[in-house]
Structures are given as C-alpha cells and as structure tokens.
Amino acid sequence: MGSTWGRYFKVTTFGESHGPALGAVVDGLPAGVRVDREQIQDCLDRRKPGTSDLVSPRKEPDRVEILSGVREDLSLGTPVALLIRNQNQRSQDYDDIGRLFRPGHADYTYHQKYGLAPLPGGGRASGRETAARVAAGALAQALLAPLGVRVRACTVALGGIEAGRVDYDFAETSPLRFADPDLAAEAEALVREVRDQGDSLGGVVLVSALGVPPGLGAPVFDKLEAVLGQAMLSIGAVKGIEFGAGFALAKMRGSEANDSLTPEGFASNNAGGTLGGISTGQEIVMRLAVKPTSSIALPQSTVDLDGQEAQIRIQGRHDPCLCARVCPVAEAMAWLVLAEAHLEQLAHERRDLC
C-alpha cells in the first residue's frame, strides 16, 4: 500500500528499479490545463543522473510517454498516465548481494514485511521510484505555475559546509545544486574526496514556494506543514524537516519567534509561511535533512538471509551525495501538496448564501 497520494489531486505511482517500467497516474487535473510532454521531460531531465562526475554515472534516459488524459496538449480532465520505461539496468551489480541485507537500505525491512529476498537495486525502495513523482509533479506545476506559484529547491549544507547565502540561479548551474557561489568549489572538492574514499555525504536541502495564495491548507490533521512534512519525509533519504526557523525556535522566546503583522504584511517569517497550518501568503520555507547515500564502496558489516555474519562491498554507480538529486523530487512533492491544497480550497471556499 501507500502508493497513492492525495484526494483532490490524486497521484498513484508504480514500478521497481529493475522491472519493466515506472509510472504515475494522476487523477484530478482539471480539464483545459496545458500539458506539454517537453515540460514533463524537462523536470525528469533535472532529476536524472549522469550529468556530472559528482553524481551517479548511471544512464537513465527516462523518456516519458503520456498514455492518457491529454489531447492536443490540453488535459481532458480524466486521469493522466505517465510511463517511463526502465533501461540500463545492470543487474549484475547486484548479483552478489541477493542474499545480503545492505546497511541503510530497505532490504531488511522489505524482507520482514513482504518475505522477499533483496531485490536488484532495491526494487520499489529504489530512488528510481522518484522519477514517477517528478513526472506527476510536473502536472501539478502545469496547473499552478500559470497562477503565479513558484517552487525551488537547492542544497544549503553538505558534509558540514553550510551555505552563507542562497542563490537559486547559481544553484541551477551547480552540479551539487549548491546555493552559495562562494563555497561551491569547496563543496565539490569535498564530494570528490569522499567519493574517492568510497564513502558518501549528507546535507540539507532548502525548499521554497513563492506566490502561494493565503488560505491554503486545513486545520487539524491536514495542516499544510503536516502534509508537506509527509510529502518530504516520504522521500527515501530525508530524515528530518523543519519549517521557517524550525529547530531554532526551540531556543527562542515567544516575543522573538512571533511574526508581527503590519499594514504592509508580516514583519518576519519565522513561521515559514503558515499559521495554524494555513498559508499566510508569505514564502513557504522548509529545510530537509538528507542522510548520506547508503550505498558506499567501503566494506560494511551485515548479515545474510540466514542471519549469518557477512561483509558487503556495494558495487555500482551511486551518488556520493544525494542532495542534488533530492532537489527536483522535493520540488515535485511541494507542487503536489500545493495542487492538493489549491483544489481543496476551491471546493470549500466560503459561501455567502445567507
């Protein structure tokens, strides 16, 4: 279970890393939205590996095919199914690990849940699954971008190097999507060094949404942060999230933390763009803790299917740091959440019937 997301903008994804294909079905995109195969492809291209020596050298062309729901570049209002065939699966990289649980991976828990031996590439738990999310997110973007919404993500920390400033335009040109032009070279050098050691690095991704109208989100369980939280924490490598000042709020006093209102708008944005789980109209800001890539070349201790001690060295073509790859996925998830909240609000806008 758990492969369907949303109620108003409903996304269902499928696909294992070494199966025939990945894909997504999106139900809830209204009719009349311009849907451009190239726009979806662009989003996928931002996500794909092999773009520099700092990310995985795997070749995943990830060509998307629109199977339904679109005619003459306009949505029909019916489900849009998107298909991405798998290619370039080097199963042999996984030959030696079919009986070993890779540390940091889902092999052990999938075995517990499904009774399965480890699948090549992690099966459904592979990061490849996120290609389908990115394709679906492109449809949400097609719905919302014409309304003035803008979503961006970049790397703001990596192996302890913290960006002093955030330059989204620069990040787009950086192979690590690193936000700070002054520290990008240092970050790249660190990634190369750690990669060459057979190790990997964690980091922090910043996600921002601009132009979100006030009033999106819902009280109680479906607060906008809550839904964004689920969306972001459902990305494999993300192990933490904070909104606005986040964990720093734990050290603040209320008089410092509260964002004052002025006739010109809010004086600050410690809350990160929501109050009571509903958007204020300010920038929505969140930071994601990204764990180091679990697949490393260094030898690690583990057990096999029989519970016997074993050593494992993971071959293959893995990203030394996942932040750059997480960025487009986090953007896609933000688009999905905002599309959902946008449609929910349309359904439930205040009446003046009396």
Added chain:
Amino acid sequence: MGSTWGRYFKVTTFGESHGPALGAVVDGLPAGVRVDREQIQDCLDRRKPGTSDLVSPRKEPDRVEILSGVREDLSLGTPVALLIRNQNQRSQDYDDIGRLFRPGHADYTYHQKYGLAPLPGGGRASGRETAARVAAGALAQALLAPLGVRVRACTVALGGIEAGRVDYDFAETSPLRFADPDLAAEAEALVREVRDQGDSLGGVVLVSALGVPPGLGAPVFDKLEAVLGQAMLSIGAVKGIEFGAGFALAKMRGSEANDSLTPEGFASNNAGGTLGGISTGQEIVMRLAVKPTSSIALPQSTVDLDGQEAQIRIQGRHDPCLCARVCPVAEAMAWLVLAEAHLEQLAHERRDLC
C-alpha cells in the same frame, strides 16, 4: 476539511475551544478490545492544564464520555464516539481581541480561508482540539499495548537547556516533563523567570516507541516516518521533526551513518527505527521542534480586521512553555500511527498460496 485521520484506524475529531464540546469518533477499532473509560480519562488527565504553576492555570476537567462502540468495557467493532464538554471558558479574556489578529496564531489565516473574524480562544485552531486526539490515542493504545508496544514522550530541551540524559520515569514526575533530573530545577527556574516577564519559551520533545514489530509501514508515500511526520507536524506548536540522528545525518558520512546489521541485531540506530519507511523492530525515535507559546503578555504589533496598525496584549492563562503539554499529544499521535500501520499490515500480510 482535514479533521479525519487514517484509513484503517480512522479518527475524526471536532470541536472549537469555546463551543459546546470537543470529541472524536474512532472507526476501525476491532471488536473485543478492552476499553476502559478510566484509561481514556487517565490519558486526558496527563494532558490537562492546571497541574502546576509552570503550566496554564486554566481548569479543564475534560471528563470523557463514551457515546458508542463499547459495551461492558469491550469494543463492539463499531465506531467509538468520545465526547468532552467544554467548561471554564472565560470568553471575556478574548473580548478585546475579536478584531485583532494575534501574532503567531491562526487568526489571520482563518480569516483568509474562512472569512471569519478571530474566534474566542482560536476556535478550531486552539490547542484544546488536541484533547480529542488524546482520547482517540487512548483507544489505539488499548489496541496495541497488550501486544507489547510502548510509547513515551518527554522534554529534552527547553529555552536552550538541553537534557544530558533521558530518564522517562523522572520526566513523568516533572511538571515540565523534563528528561534530565540534573537540569530540571534549572529549567523550571527559567520557565518561571520567562513567564514572569510575560514571555514564553520553546523546546524539543523526544518521542519513543518500543516494541514495534518489524514490517510496519509502507513504501513510497506512506513511509512510517512520513506518516509519523504528518501526525506530529499536525500538532499546532510543532515546527520540525527529525528521526534517529536526524539533522545530524547531514554532517555524517555514509560509513558512519549506516546502521550495521549483526547476528544480534542492528549495531546502532541512526535511522531511528525504520529503513525504507518500514519498521526494523528497533526503538522508533523522533524529536520535535516546539515553538514558544504564541500567546504572550508582552505587547505586540499587529493589525486589525481593517488592516490598521494596532498593539495587542494577550490576557489569559497560557502555558509559558508548551513542551509538557505536547508530550501526551505526541504520544497519542504515535499510537494512532502505529495502530494504522498495524492494521494495514494485518490486511496485507504475505500469502503463501502457491
């Protein structure tokens, strides 16, 4: 919308802070579970204010009534409705603020979303809403505790004072639920000082679940962290969450972050008890960033319903720090998530039909 949570263990809550009542309807509790009104009441009593000079002096007796779904202390399998009447509503505390947006509160966004003037006590956005969650969580606990699951929460940081060790038993005796016996007095003194200044403090709450069987959770969107994340971030004051080593993972290398497997189990728990979104059987550990109480007595700048500049001083009986109050709510949300995952797994356990 957004007042229903879960699909297998479905919880619907209702109630405004100054309306007639709060409550929850739980659909999905199997028949035959021992449901004890006193056990639900005990959970509510752990949440209620007025228990020391360090929390709100409001009196909320919060007596729960079971309206349906239980007969002779056993669940019937049908919805369990729980009712809590509101009492001790001092609306006069809010008289002067009906036209002003309180900083840090949902007044502004509810106005944007629903077209409403600020409601006494925040209406649906009030922390009182969480009483219904606690009552519902008690039912999830009734389902899971007999299976050996145990959930606990405590305060591990407060106004910059960080617990050096975690003693859950001590925390139960601490008015702040502070985890470290050595620093508790210091923390209490700080709370009193800040309270007397008319200000408030933030902190960090630690939530732990023990005895969770491996295999709970689901791939992709409904990863256990993702669902826990939504659950916790839906608590009003929570602005961040991290699992296991959390944001510290951003500074680690993979060789350090990965939890090795041994024949005796995992050698560490940086992942916080899940892999690939599915429980490993280890302790599930998460930390919540709790913002300082928004209601403070100090004067604050804001605007009124017409957008005119104004000063506001919030009267009333507010908690100087919310951590102690968040603990039982976070526990309740954890119980709900685990009950949901438990029932999901029962439905979808591996078949051996072939």
Added chain:
Amino acid sequence: MGSTWGRYFKVTTFGESHGPALGAVVDGLPAGVRVDREQIQDCLDRRKPGTSDLVSPRKEPDRVEILSGVREDLSLGTPVALLIRNQNQRSQDYDDIGRLFRPGHADYTYHQKYGLAPLPGGGRASGRETAARVAAGALAQALLAPLGVRVRACTVALGGIEAGRVDYDFAETSPLRFADPDLAAEAEALVREVRDQGDSLGGVVLVSALGVPPGLGAPVFDKLEAVLGQAMLSIGAVKGIEFGAGFALAKMRGSEANDSLTPEGFASNNAGGTLGGISTGQEIVMRLAVKPTSSIALPQSTVDLDGQEAQIRIQGRHDPCLCARVCPVAEAMAWLVLAEAHLEQLAHERRDLC
C-alpha cells in the same frame, strides 16, 4: 469500518440503538452556510416514528444538539458535530432474544463478523442509525437548497398496490407517504390488516432530485448513479435500485430507450437524469425496492447461539411497512451525494489557462 462517507463532504456517523447516543460529524461544509438547528430538527421530525397508527408507536424525540462548527447560525468551515441522545429504549423487549438470531436481521452476521451475541435492538444495525444520516443530510440540504436543488421521496408501491400517479404534496400528508391520493386509503387499510396479522409489507420508494446542474458526477467508478446506488443500498431495508426506466430498459430497444436531444432539451428521461454517470440537468429519478420489515410478531424458525433450533416471536413496536420511514433517509442520502458531487465539481472545474 464503513461509518464514514464521502471525501469532499465527509460524514461520519456513530451510535448503537440502545447505547447512550447517536450522532454525525460532517467535515467539508464550507463556511458561511446558514445552519439552523430547527431545519435539522424538522428533517429528524419527518423521520421519527410514533406519528400515526401505521408506523411504529415508539417515542423517539430525537432532539439534535449542534456540538461544533456553527456559530450564530452560520457554519464555520470546521466539522459540524450533531448529537442525538437515545431515549425510550425498552431493552426488555429484547430480553428473550439475546441468544436467538432474528431472521432478516443482522444478528447472525454481526455474530460472524464481530463475535458478538445479538444486541438489544440490533445495536449498530438498527434503523435508528439512520437518524444520524438524516441530521447530516440536513446540512447538505442547507448547502444546496439555496442553489435551487430540491429532493423529494414518496412511496409508489406497497404490498402490491402501485401508485398510478405521483403527488408529492399529497404524500407529505399521508402517514405512508403514499403518492397516489386515489389509492392511499386502500394502502392504509392493507397496512392495518397486515399489521394486525403480525406481519409486514414491502414496497417501492421513488426519489427525485430537481434543479441539479449538469456536469455533476464523475466518469468510471464514481458515476453519479454508482454513488447514489451505494448511498441508497446502504439503507438497511433497500434491496434494489433502478434509475430512470431501470429494469424496464431490459425489454426496450435502443431506438426507444435513447433520450433524444432537441434544441429545447431532452425529449424524454429514460436515463433518469444522467449520461455516462454525469448529470444532464434533468430530473434525477430512482426507485428503491424496500423489503418488508424483518421484525414481525408471527412465530419464526431460527437457531440460537449454539446452533440449536428455536422459535422466535419478536415483541416490540415495529413499523408494519418501512417505506414511509425510508423516504426521509433516502432524501438525506441524495442530499449527501449531491453535495459531494457539487464540491467535487467546484474543485475540478475546467481551467482556461492557456
């Protein structure tokens, strides 16, 4: 499970016939809708028994209390909880049947599903459960009636007597809600005769919705007939439903069955107001097969909890025919379906962004 209905206009009900209370929580009613306790009470009063010698003489005052979501007769946009206390429960009528499965009732299947002995009055399976639906339906009506939608139901067949014409105004005055003024006396006489024999009668209820805008409903699984079908078949006594010409279509040819379009509108309404599961703007018409009341005074063969043969004579104050009681419940379910479809359409209306 199964006590929550809808996604946009979400209704959760609770309550056993001899428990403390029944109720409904409605999440999804937009803010600003005029909600009048008296209007809800009027709907409940139309449903309640004891109004003539042709229906159950039970006294169920069924006073509704609004617990949340409404302030000064306007909806807040948050869940509206409605509470109806049970009264006048004569459990002694059920004393002798606690170990016997009543034919036609859910005692046997609840025992199979939940492991329960038969509950007084059927517990959750009692027709009393429908009071909560009627209360919830009144909120849907409050949303839609100002838009010009009108829903009505009446009895069009009873014990073999078929109405020759449908006079809704007359039906409102008839204790059986019988639609044909010319045959109503005959129908009443039949009901008295059968009641005095200790037996019961089935019938057919007609449900009509006028003023439904075209375009409501959805393709595939959520066709308007499909959702109406579920809604109506979820009423205990309803064992069949047909739309428009219904089963008579099975004997027609396409040239006869198809409703021609003309510049003035459709020339006929064999389809019953939908095409492809979406409303045409015509009257939506459906007929419900209502089984005879299962509770009869005549002796019946059954078994006890141990599977031993037994005779049962059901005491109590039961309706000799359920049609009149089904009418307001069917109306309520139609209102719920239409509110759901209305909100769905608002969320997904065609965009013209390109």
Added chain:
Amino acid sequence: MGSTWGRYFKVTTFGESHGPALGAVVDGLPAGVRVDREQIQDCLDRRKPGTSDLVSPRKEPDRVEILSGVREDLSLGTPVALLIRNQNQRSQDYDDIGRLFRPGHADYTYHQKYGLAPLPGGGRASGRETAARVAAGALAQALLAPLGVRVRACTVALGGIEAGRVDYDFAETSPLRFADPDLAAEAEALVREVRDQGDSLGGVVLVSALGVPPGLGAPVFDKLEAVLGQAMLSIGAVKGIEFGAGFALAKMRGSEANDSLTPEGFASNNAGGTLGGISTGQEIVMRLAVKPTSSIALPQSTVDLDGQEAQIRIQGRHDPCLCARVCPVAEAMAWLVLAEAHLEQLAHERRDLC
C-alpha cells in the same frame, strides 16, 4: 476524478478509447500471490469483442503487459501496473460526429463537465475503459480463488426473453452468455433480427458469488450490497441492480421474505447472501438491468455543439446487445469488492486480548 476504487485493494484505471493505451494500477495485493499473465489475459479474452456475429466485430487484441509488482509470477506486495495498448481504432467512424451529441452517450455531459467536444469513441466514457477493470479483477481473483471463492455471471433476460433456468456452463459456450439452453437459439435469432434493423436490445445479467465466507462487509455506508451496488452501477450500461428477491420483495410479506435459520443453515435466500450488509456465507446473488446499446444505426434526433437540431446515424461496429460483454466486467467488479471486503476483515478481525 473517480478513477480510483477501494482502500485496501486499491485500483486506479486510466485510458481513453482512442488514446495510446488503457491500464490499471492495483495497490494492495499482498505479496506471495501467484500472478499469471495468462490468467489476466484469459479474463481479457473473455471480454473482447469480435468473437461471434452477435457481438461487435471490432478487433481488440488487448494484450496485457505487467509493468510492475510481479517477479517470477509472484506478487511483490507493491503496486501491480497493467498496460493494454489501444489498436484498431477506426477514428474515421467518428469523423462525422465530432460536433453532434450521440443520444444515450456521455458526449453531452462530458461537454457540460469538461467543456470538451465529443471525443472519438467516447474517450474515457467508452466501454473500452472496462478492459482495465477486467485486468484488475483478475488480480483480485488470483487472491481469492485459492480461498474457494467463485464468481460467475450470465445473461438471464434479453429483449423480453427470460431464462427459465440458469446453466452457467452452457452460458460459457453461448455467444450471448445466455443462461437457458432451451431459449438460447430464440435469443440469438432476436439479436440478429434487431441488429439487422439497425437497432439494439437490453437485458438482465445475473451475477453470483459462491464460497464467500460469512462476516465480509461492514455496517452502515459500506454494506456489502452498497459497495457491490456502486461497483455494478459504475458499469456504463447498468441502470439497475437488485439483490436476492430484489424488487419482488416489494410485494412480499415479512413472513415470506425473511430467510429462516435452521441448524443446517438458512432455509432460503431472499436476502441474496447478506444480512445487515454483511455476508452470511450463502450465495451472493444480484441481477443487473442492462440498457440497450446506445449506438444504433437508425437515424436519431439530436443537437450539435451550437445547440442546433441535427440528425445522427451512428456508424461503427457496435454490439447489438451488451449483456455478453457486461458479464466479465461484472465478474471483475465482484472480485474487486470481495477482495476489498476480505482485506478489510483481516485488518479488523475480533481480538481476544482481554
């Protein structure tokens, strides 16, 4: 919306009749179920047209491809995606109707809902959509058939000819799936006659489920009849459904309609296999009213997109009667409902914890 069905056994379908492909994604099939591409193909082959001169001569090979969720003929527990490419689309048959609303079709309502001109073949409203349901149903069958459940459907009435007896084995050999060997020739002759007149016929389909364990289904909104009702009424041509004695119950007395219990089981099955919405363990029996095929060659009155009067003659290769085509779709929907109810019951089975 409305292209996802179910919560435990969740099916999402997509595809327009003249788009690139149809398909279904099934999330909720437990791991370890034997899934055989040939079994799915067999179900599709039972549905496909072109098998005799009594059904549409269209050629739709409908080859199914499994894209995910299966490995070495065993389900993985993750979503199973099934793809069916469209072929043999003779769009030219629809050239002349792109501006005319076909009577009995969804052209008019899709125009109202989505603002679309009529699509070739009806787009999403085409009966071709049901191929995806049949493929999904085959997975539900793979789950339940090993448990002893059996679902069958046949034609029991057609153009006024009513089957006197039901011989499922014979029906499998009949091009009309007509149930009565003695009347099948007569029925076939009638179909040929009406087809040659350019007209079409309605009928009645009987659906039966054997071996359903007692206790499946749920009270209130998700009664088994209610869910089956939605499932069946979501099939395009179905305009009515009745369970057990159905509409005949409207003429019965309670003493006749109630099914007595005996130590050997129920003495009759007027209820059609459920009580209170939960399965009794008896045969589940339902009858579906199938309208005559809307596409007929005879000239019909309609209007064009501008509301101007027009005549339409529908070309193409249409079924003169849909009953034979509805049978496998109705079986598929029954399998889906039963799989859902089966998984729900596993999740919520009675506990004996006390």
